[in-house]
Amino acid sequence: MRKIFPADLLARDERFVRLTTEQRFMDPRSPGSRSNPRGAMKLTPDRPDAPDAARALMHGIFVGEVQALEGAGRTCWDFETGDGGDETPFALKLDMARQCWDEARHCEISVKLSDWMGTELGEFSESTFLYEAACNPDPVLRLTGVNRALEGLAIDVFNTMKEFGDIAGDPVLEFCEDWMLADEVTHVKMGSDWLRRLTEKDPERRERALEFQRIVDKLFSLGGFRGEDDDSPIRLARRFRELAGFDKEEMDDLAEISREAKADADRMREQLVAEANA
Amino acid sequence: MTVSVTPENFTLVSYDAGEIASIIEELVGAIGLPSDLDVSIEVDESTPLGRASVTSISPLVISVESGALEDPKRPRNLSRTGSADVLGRLMFRVRDRLDPAFGDPPADNELTLPQSVAWDAYCVGRLVRLGYIHYDNRQRRLYHFRNRHGFTDSADEAFERLWTADGLSWSDIASLSDNAVGTAA
Numbered sequence: 001m002r003k004i005f006p007a008d009l010l011a012r013d014e015r016f017v018r019l020t021t022e023q024r025f026m027d028p029r030s031p032g033s034r035s036n037p038r039g040a041m042k043l044t045p046d047r048p049d050a051p052d053a054a055r056a057l058m059h060g061i062f063v064g065e066v067q068a069l070e071g072a073g074r075t076c077w078d079f080e081t082g083d084g085g086d087e088t089p090f091a092l093k094l095d096m097a098r099q100c101w102d103e104a105r106h107c108e109i110s111v112k113l114s115d116w117m118g119t120e121l122g123e124f125s126e127s128t129f130l131y132e133a134a135c136n137p138d139p140v141l142r143l144t145g146v147n148r149a150l151e152g153l154a155i156d157v158f159n160t161m162k163e164f165g166d167i168a169g170d171p172v173l174e175f176c177e178d179w180m181l182a183d184e185v186t187h188v189k190m191g192s193d194w195l196r197r198l199t200e201k202d203p204e205r206r207e208r209a210l211e212f213q214r215i216v217d218k219l220f221s222l223g224g225f226r227g228e229d230d231d232s233p234i235r236l237a238r239r240f241r242e243l244a245g246f247d248k249e250e251m252d253d254l255a256e257i258s259r260e261a262k263a264d265a266d267r268m269r270e271q272l273v274a275e276a277n278a
Numbered sequence: 279m280t281v282s283v284t285p286e287n288f289t290l291v292s293y294d295a296g297e298i299a300s301i302i303e304e305l306v307g308a309i310g311l312p313s314d315l316d317v318s319i320e321v322d323e324s325t326p327l328g329r330a331s332v333t334s335i336s337p338l339v340i341s342v343e344s345g346a347l348e349d350p351k352r353p354r355n356l357s358r359t360g361s362a363d364v365l366g367r368l369m370f371r372v373r374d375r376l377d378p379a380f381g382d383p384p385a386d387n388e389l390t391l392p393q394s395v396a397w398d399a400y401c402v403g404r405l406v407r408l409g410y411i412h413y414d415n416r417q418r419r420l421y422h423f424r425n426r427h428g429f430t431d432s433a434d435e436a437f438e439r440l441w442t443a444d445g446l447s448w449s450d451i452a453s454l455s456d457n458a459v460g461t462a463a
Contacts, residue, residue, distance in 0.1 A: 017351040017352065019353065023353065024353075027326065027353055027354060028290055028323060029291070029325055029326040029354075045425060048391060048394075049327075049328065049329075050425065051418075051421050051425045052328070052418075052422075055421070056350070116417075116421070117417075117421045118413075118414050118415075118416070118417030118419070118420065119413070119414070120414055121412045122351070123350060123351070123413050124349065124350045124351065125351045125352070125353070169462070170424070170425070170426050170427060170429055172429075242376070246317065271289070273324070276289050276290050277289065
């Protein structure tokens with residue numbers, strides 16, 4: 001079986017349609033921009049379109065769980081066992097195997113939640129940039145890109161969805177999100193712990209890994225999708241991130257990265273609109 | 279019957295005004311709206327959001343944001359079944375409003391969210407029975423209904439009545455909605 005498996009070869013059936021990162025970002029219409037007259041897009045049950053917004057987000061969570069399973073599985077296989085720079089310790093592989101078990105369970109939960117909310121699998125497009133972050137040839141960069149950046153985002157998303165279920169009075173959504181949230185905190189903690197252990201004597205490698213994490217964090221802030229501003233659909237879950245090994249400075253940086261991502265997206269959209277209207 | 283679509287040419291999305299007009303023409307006949315109806319549809323292509331509303335009944339004017347007609351799998355491309363789902367729901371409301379036996383519902387912007395969702399369930403249930411199916415409409419509408427009326431057996435019973443009914447009046451819909459909200463409270 002081959003090592004380092006490219007994203008475009010991931011197995012999907014005919015229900016799924018894949019969207020590239022470029023396609024997603026080159027849409028001149030995206031919401032949440034300065035030109036959006038409705039302004040706030042925070043995900044709360046008060047929004048008339050809240051159930052549909054929650055359905056779409058849940059589908060995004062589902063495909064994210066599939067890719068997280070694929071990514072953790074690759075990390076078990078792609079590297080030889082050992083303590084060298086291009087190897088992974090056996091204990092890390094055990095952690096990744098445990099994570100596979102969690103992600104597989106999350107896939108099952110997400111499928112049932114999608115049924116509950118009236119969403120068919122493949123109803124929305126799939127982006128594979130979660131898996132792409134899991135293809136980095138350095139296992140430490142995978143840990144920061146996936147376990148700390150993306151599983152960290154999962155903490156924010158699950159916490160937001162749990163609160164949504166609580167306020168809406170949806171016990172199924174609330175419980176499912178709460179249980180998955182508990183697992184995500186563990187996954188992020190694994191990333192924090194292994195980052196510290198594997199780079200203890202290699203500060204340059206640690207800095208490279210943290211820089212990769214910042215890049216992934218910015219990409220996944222999706223034009224202000226996740227942040228601490230009032231109109232951020234997904235809120236930064238500081239308390240749960242703290243439990244997972246994030247310090248205050250890191251979380252402040254993340255909030256700033258999200259604001260930068262939003263400003264960048266606004267500028268890009270204005271440029272695209274000007275080009276379309278030229 | 280005349281159908282006009284604005285804009286005639288789209289620049290930010292790959293929609294075809296002729297295709298949108300053909301969906302409207304088909305729905306007018308299927309839903310049973312007057313054959314001499316003049317319909318105008320205004321599409322705001324500057325936003326991918328999905329709001330859709332009837333802004334006038336005579337002549338019939340429907341305003342939609344481009345996301346309301348969009349294929350969620352293929353951004354900036356039209357979904358024929360999704361468009362029929364959104365436009366058909368609004369056009370069933372218009373048919374109800376034009377029917378004297380239906381009663382006198384409040385203006386759309388004066389409906390409570392639960393009332394609006396209950397009426398939508400009644401409209402989409404009839405639309406699905408006409409063959410306009412867009413993914414799992416029933417479970418989606420049930421989820422909307424539960425979010426506004428509570429996750430209870432009595433809310434589900436009210437939804438089932440709305441979803442399967444034909445010939446309801448506004449007071450029937452309002453009563454089913456109000457009772458479900460009251461039970462949940």
